[in-house]
Amino acid sequence: MGKKIAIIALLLLPAALIAQSAESAIGGEATVSAGVEMSTFNPDWGCANSAPFGCANQLYGPTAVFNFDLHQKYGFEGEARWLHWHGNGGMVESNYLIGPRYRLYRWDRLTLWGKLGMGGGWITTPDYPAAGSLKGSYFAYAPGATGNFRLNRRISLRADYEYQFWPSFAGTPSYDPTTGKVLQHQSGLTPNGTSFGVVYRFLGQ
Numbered sequence: 306m307g308k309k310i311a312i313i314a315l316l317l318l319p320a321a322l323i324a325q326s327a328e329s330a331i332g333g334e335a336t337v338s339a340g341v342e343m344s345t346f347n348p349d350w351g352c353a354n355s356a357p358f359g360c361a362n363q364l365y366g367p368t369a370v371f372n373f374d375l376h377q378k379y380g381f382e383g384e385a386r387w388l389h390w391h392g393n394g395g396m397v398e399s400n401y402l403i404g405p406r407y408r409l410y411r412w413d414r415l416t417l418w419g420k421l422g423m424g425g426g427w428i429t430t431p432d433y434p435a436a437g438s439l440k441g442s443y444f445a446y447a448p449g450a451t452g453n454f455r456l457n458r459r460i461s462l463r464a465d466y467e468y469q470f471w472p473s474f475a476g477t478p479s480y481d482p483t484t485g486k487v488l489q490h491q492s493g494l495t496p497n498g499t500s501f502g503v504v505y506r507f508l509g510q
Contacts, residue, residue: 335374337374339505342501345364346363350431366389379406382403382405395429402425402445406451414456424445428442445469462503469497471496
């Protein structure tokens with residue numbers, strides 16, 4: 306729990322600093338917003354396919370997001386996601402990511418953004434600590450897209466899709482009885498899913 310609190314504080318620190326200084330530094334174009342979402346992800350563990358809604362053991366959970374945009378077209382996004390519900394055998398995934406985002410399209414109240422988050426992913430597989438299960442943290446990066454629909458000057462609805470890559474994830478080792486050797490696997494993990502929520506703009510127009 307202490308590690309998670311420290312990571313969240315680290316993610317939120319840049320937003321606090323920018324809220325104090327960025328608007329005056331770049332002529333009033335900076336905006337700072339934060340919000341909450343509900344997420345549903347295919348965890349890419351024990352699933353028949355990789356579709357975002359294609360897993361019988363689909364994971365669910367809350368997400369906290371923040372954006373600090375230095376310009377109307379580009380900025381940064383950070384997120385903390387806890388997929389702790391509905392996992393088979395107590396399975397959970399969490400991730401803490403931060404990275405750049407760029408405005409792809411805007412029409413009236415609708416804005417579409419592309420993004421690339423980088424950070425860490427945490428996983429506990431079913432029935433841990435039973436044999437064949439694992440618990441660990443891994444480097445992760447995630448391209449994605451976000452749509453915002455502005456309800457008023459401060460509040461927007463938000464929809465998000467993200468495809469994550471955990472390249473160093475190795476899975477659990479297996480035993481080859483014919484050779485008597487333990488086999489290590491380097492298969493990576495690719496969770497992906499969608500989130501829906503609301504964001505509130507604290508700073509900027």
